[in-house]
Amino acid sequence: MKKLVAILSLLSLGSFIVNAQKNALLTQNDSIIGALAEDYNNRVEFVNWIPSVQIIASPPTESTQCLSTLEFNNKGLNGLEHKWKVQVASNTECWGVRPNAYEVWEYPTGENKRRFAILTGRGQTTYSCVTIGPRGGLTIGYGEFYEATDINDLSVNGNVGIGTLDTQGHKLAVNGTIRAKEILVESNWADFVFKKGYKLPTLREVEEYIKKKGTLPDVPSEEEIKANGVNLGATNALLLQKIEELTLYVIQQQKEIEELKSKITQAK
Known part of the structure; x- marks a missing residue:
């Protein structure tokens, strides 16, 4: 199986370029070193079973700064240059590209103002x-x-x-507001208040707790909320617990009221 490989090496003696005008695949110092497979209207095609183009940089040492660049240029708005750069740096960062990073940058106005970026290679040991x-x-x-x-x-x-x-x-x-039609929070619920064995604090105990703590039992203080925020799931369950406790207090008081009415009726 044949494989067409164009290897562009960074050499101090010269550079390889694709030159469609010269009907050449590769030229070095204006000398043709390979033939094009096809060339129609300044289009370069690599035609083979498994064509491949490689850009290989070979820095002399691990600490040498080295950068491989693939650049695309065209005309943008108002006739200004619009270009993309794909850059790969060696183990030592080069020209702002991080070590062993693959970066894609867009320069939409011909100036050094980058709008789009893909950054990799931050020295990670896991990928x-x-x-x-x-x-x-x-x-x-x-x-x-x-x-x-x-x-x-x-x-x-x-x-x-x-x-x-x-x-x-x-x-x-x-860091801001969120607008939604509905929020679903998975949380425990407070129906344990209605189960047998639940110890409902007396209103006297609740009153004493409020005098001492300045809040209802189990309810976080204002300082805690300011420091830690509000947990929607836990807070809604806690509010339901207090509503259910209030319901039990009302039921108790209603029973006491009906008992008092009965005694008053019997005393007449």
């Missing part, structure tokens, strides 16, 4: 990847051999920050 599935689903942070599911969704193996870089360990951290 994860970004995968786009066949239906546009995006997965981020899963293992290097993870296969995207055939669904159109977003899945992140890690924490997500919106408007913040510090998620404080939470799966989702939002």
Whole structure:
């Protein structure tokens, strides 16, 4: 099986370029060193069973700064240059590209203003990847051999920050407001109040607790809420617990009222 391989090496003696005008696959110092398979209207095609193009940089030492670049240029808005660069740095970062990083940059106006970027290679010992599935689903942070599911969704193996870089360990951290039609929170519930054996505190005990703590029993203080925020699931369950306790107090008081009415009626 034949394989067409174009190897572009960074050499101090010269550079290899694809030159469609000269009907050549590769030229070095304006000398033709290979023939094009096909060339139609300035189009270069590599035609073979398994064609491959490689850009191989060979720095002399591990500490030598070295950068491999593939650049695409075209005309953008108002006739300004619009270009993309794909750059790979050696073990030592080079020209702002991090060590062993693969970076894709877009320069939309011909100036040094980058709009789109893909950054890798931060010296990680474990590897994860970004995968786009066949239906546009995006997965981020899963293992290097993870296969995207055939669904159109977003899945992140890690924490997500919106408007913040510090998620404080939470799966989702939002520095701002959230608007939604519905929020589903999975939580325990407070129906244990109605079960036999539940010790309902007396109203006298509740009164003493309020005088001492300035809040209802089990309810966090204002200082705690300001420091830690409100846990929606736990707070709703706690509020339901207090409502159910109030219901039991009302039932008790209603029984006492009816008993008093009965005694008053009998005394007449």
